[in-house]
Amino acid sequence: MLVWTKSGKAIVWVAFAVVFCVLVLAPFLVVIAAAFAGSWNGMLPSDPTADHLRQALSGDELASLSVSLQTAFMGGLLAVVFGTWGAMAAAGTRLARVADALHHLPIAVPSVVVGLGLLVAFSRQPILLNGTKWIVVIAHLVLMVAFSYGTVAAALQRIDPSYADVAASLGASPARVLWQVRLPMLLPAIASAAGLSVALSMGEVGATIMVYPASWRTLPVSIFALTDRGQAFVAAAEAVVLLATTVVLVLILDRLRGRAAER
Amino acid sequence: MTVQLEDVTVHFGNKHSGRTCALEGFDLSVAAGETVALLGPSGSGKSTALKAVAGFVRPTRGRIRLAGNDVTDLPPAKRGIGVVVQQYALFPHLRVADNVAFGLKAAHKSKAEVTRRVAEMLEMVGMTPYARRFPRELSGGQQQRVAIARALAIQPPVLLLDEPLAALDAQLRADMLGELQKLRREVPDIAIVYVTHDQSEALALADRIAVMRDARLVDIAPATELYAAPPSAFTASFLGGANLLPVEPSGDGVKVAGHLLPGVKAIPGRELLCIRPHAVQLADGGLPGRLVASQWRGASNQLTCTVDGLTDVSVRIDVPADRRVPELGAAISMVLPVEACSLVPAETR
Amino acid sequence: MAVEALSATVVVSNERRRDGKWLWALPPLLLIAVLVVYPLVLVAAESVPAWGGVIESAEFRDALVRTVQIAVSSTIGCLLVGTFLAVVISFVPFPGARVVAGLVDTMLALPSFLVALSFTFIYGTTGILRAGGFLTSPWAVVLAEVTFYTPFVMRPLLAAMSRLPRAQLDVAASLGAGPWRVLRQIVLPEVRPALVAGGSLTLLLTLNEFGIVLFLGAKGTTTLPMLVHTKGIVMFDYPGACVIAVVQIALSLGLYAVLRMALGGRRARLD
Known part of the structure; x- marks a missing residue:
């Protein structure tokens, strides 16, 4: 060639x-x-030695893993819901350009700045969230929504809209068309958006480090704390825990996607 | 001989994915000034043979020679062969003139020579007014002319054409066939290898036709010879869609479904009678059968008939449109003139 | 009759859907407005009193220059390495090339600080290469970013190259062009949109990169995102952090807009 x-x-x-x-x-x-x-x-x-790994899976570090998983699931899955909703609702309407621009904003702005914004905005009335885990979840939601939106919007462009038209012409109500035609056809894209969201959320550090309270330390924050203290080997072990967890989660979601694509 | 292929064999794949044989023991030689068509259905190995000559695929076995020199191990860039592929593969970001100049610039020709040669080539294919256009601004036929000009610009001793008309619609195809015949006269010394699945293109352009099937060469002979007396059943039906009827020897002559064909001599080992659809005549005293279908083709009707006493065999007959077509289901009688009949061996597999 | 009635209802329902449809897009947009736009507006408002002091400071100017230097160097590195790897995978394929391409896809989802962490072991004072000084120089950040962001250049390139007809490369070779000429005159011009897209995305992401800089933590490599973190979290200087955030947003969004416009224009011309 x-x-x-x-x-x-x-x-x-x-x-x-x-x-x-x-x-x-x-x-x-x-x-x-x-x-x-x-x-x-x-x-x-x-x-x-397996000591580092043992250390990475005990006490505070294990708690971090649990925090990261909860954050990834809450933030990531909410992000998939809103990203899918946003992409499907905006497609083909006069709001499409606005929606596109708004959803790209969190990717175009550094994550540290997204974190700073949340910190500034939610440390005051009317919404006080600083110091709670919710500000971390929101930070992840905001960042992942952008990726979910992008994945679903790209899939929507590849799907022929006439499927929905045909379903409607057969007498299906808009709700039925949504549940039985449009969403099932998007399922592979939604599953892959979920995989991406969870994976990126597990590794998110920029926004998290700006907003996390001491009671809600995610894995990457713990890993950074370890390297900062000079415990590089334990940090590496914890990074491996992070990697392994991410890979397992993504593989599971990939399985779901495969099943969705077969149907 | 300008091009020579000796026992060329091409296998694709490896131990894990399973081997496929794309070309098996292929021999061919093409002389300067000669046009040889490689004719066969898809998957018959004709394109692989062409790619082996061009150097795009490396033969697993066998040698390829150009003007006597072994080029089997040479990359395409060192062979100097002109190639026109199916979708033309014009470089989309280069203007027509730059497409034609590409090979000349690769050969580091002087600016003046590039300009002169490009102008000459575009003139030859009638594309001079389009020199500044981009390929996407051209029609299919125009793109093909540019592809030919680009291939001939490097003055190759051999021109390879891979299904050059396949991408065009029917009317344009007929026009371009004429253009290719004209082109042949413009470059009388070049050896041309023309790959096609369309027998009419092969008949119109080729001096010799190589019929291919399942990665192998079936028959090769001058076009007229191959058409008049096909050596094999496959060639008979692929080239000109001949009818094939099983015969049994009867003394010196042969019988079809118990009906003696006067004048046809039996040949041992040749169990099929081959006759072209236009040669069969509807007249009394012939093979009895029934009309089962009729298709109007403008200038003619093509009738499909069964033969009494033969199952699984039908005979196609071309009848001029001004003749009356019998009713569907009517009994008919088919006369097979002896001069139009030839005998071929039955398929061995 | 029945057919006409049917098509009539289709038209009616279509129109109805079109009319009300955009309302459905409001809730997710509202979410973004509250969680992204509103905070960014507040950041801008908060920054107002601190502008003079921050803009004047040498710390800020150094960080700005460093950020741009690192981003541009990293992007150039990614383009060179990514193009080479993508060309080999696409056009000089080897057994396992698809596995490698899949691996590249996976890497996009991994956190960037892993690379920085590994550099501690490779270039650290007690590591494999013992290049202690290197780890604290901006070049360590550039190398880490090249490592991490090369897949971002490769992905659009691999997609574009898979759409490039192989016959064009074959024909170019038959016309006497060597690999280098084919690459320069056929492949690269035809995948240029993908090259520009991947390169501009990488430039944006490297301007915004935080994890790698944080983990390498070298004194001489303070970038703007790093400065936002230091001012905001370590020094509790919110207004100062906000000023830098605004500058960073202007830089990122400005660049993003310029590139999108440039890309859009190019695409329009190509079509």
Whole structure:
């Protein structure tokens, strides 16, 4: 196609392997290796141990995992509901452009600024939320709604609107068309929006670090606290917990999506 | 010989995904100035053969020679072959003139020569007024002319055309067929390999036709010969849609459904009688049968008839439109003139 | 008769749906208005008294310059690396190329601070390479951002390259063009919209990046988002943080708008 000779291909592939492994893959592998290393003073980690992982799964750190999961589910799933609603309701109306712009706002603005805004706005009347877990949930909701909206809006553009028209012409009420035609057809996109929301929420740090109260520390905040105290290995172990949890959640949601797509 | 393929075999896939054989033991040679059509249904390996010549696929086995030099291991850029693919693959971001100039610039020709040659090529295909247009602003036929001009600009000894008319509608296809015939006269020394699934294109353009099926070469011969006396049942039906009727020897002659065909000599190993639809005549004293369907085709009617005593076989007959068509279901009599009949071996599989 | 009646009801229900439909879009928009727009307006209002002091400060100017420097360098790096990786996956495919492409997709959903965390082990004072000084330099941030954001460039590129007809590359080669020429004159011009889209998204995200800078925590690499955090959370200087937030919003949204306009214009011309 592009490179025709065997030697040319070999050179390109070696270069690819080096760049991909060193630049893209290595950092993630290093974190995983460090999680299980007692020390790392040379090329390779040494003194394999599960102590860090045990530490990362006990006491405060375990509580963080639970906080992160709750936040991701509340914030992420609410975000999917509102994102889907927003995308479906705005599609094809005169509000579409406004909705598009508003929903892109939280992505275009740094998450730290989103956090600062919530802090400024909800530390005063009429809505006092500062110091509660709800301000964290809201921060996650706001950030993830943008991604959910984008995913569903993109899927809507690919779906032929005549399905809904045909259903309506067969005498189905708008509610019936929504529940039995439009939503089922969007289910794969909604499931993938949910996966993305949960994954991004699990790793969110910018807005969270601005608004979290001491009683509601998410995993990334704990990981940062650990690195700040110089406990890099435990931090790595906790990062692995975060990674593993995220992957499991996303895989489950992916399964659901697969099932939805089969129907 | 300008192009030579020897025992060229192409396998795709690997141990895990399963191998598919796209071309098996393919031999072909094309002389300078000759047009050879590779004719076959989709999946017959004709496009793979062309891609092997161009260098787009690497043969698993076999050699490819250009003007006597082995080019099997050369990348396409070093072969200097002109290629026109099905959807033309004009570069969408380059103007017509730049598309034609692409190969010349790749060969580092001087600016003056590029300009001269591009003008010459566009003149030849009648696209001079469109030099500043982008491909998307052209019709299908115009795009094809540009693709041909681009391929010929590098003065290749061989031009490969892969289904060049497949993307066009019927009327345009007929026009472009004429253009291609004219083009052939403009470049008399080039060897042309023309891949198509359409027998009328092959008959109109090719000096020789190579009929392909299931990754293999079935028959190759001058077009007229192949049409008049097809060597195989597949070629007979694919090229010209011949009727094939089982025959049994009877003394020197042959019988179809117990009916002796006067004048046709039996040949051992050839159990099928081949006759073209237009050669069958409706006249008394022939093969008895029944009319089961009739399609009006403008200048003619195509009748589909059964033969008494034969199941699973029908005969198609082209009758000029001014002749009266019998009623559906009517008994008819089909005369098979001996000069239009030939015998071919039955399918071996 | 029945058919006419049917089509008549279809038209009526269509019109009715169109009329009331936009009302349904209001609740989610209201949510965004309360949770995003209202807070941002307050941030702007809060910032007013502190403008002079912050804008004058060297701290702010340094952070602004650093932010732009890091974002631009990272984006260039991502474009180079991402283009190379995408070209190989698309046009010099190898067994497992699709797995790699899938891996790239997964990485988009991972948190960026993982990369920074790994750098502690790779470039830290006791790590693999023991390049202690590197870890506290802006180049560590750039390298981390290149690592993390390269997939953001690759994704649109892979999509665009999968739509590029293979026959064009074949024909270009048959006309005598070597790989380099085909890449420069055929592939890159044709995927330019994707390149611009991926590059501008990356520029926006690297301008806004916080996790990597926070975790590397180097003194010399204070960026604007970092400064918002320091002023707001560590120093409790809300008005000061708000000023920087406003500048950052202006920078991000301004850039976003310019790029969208530029992209929109290009797309219109291409169609």
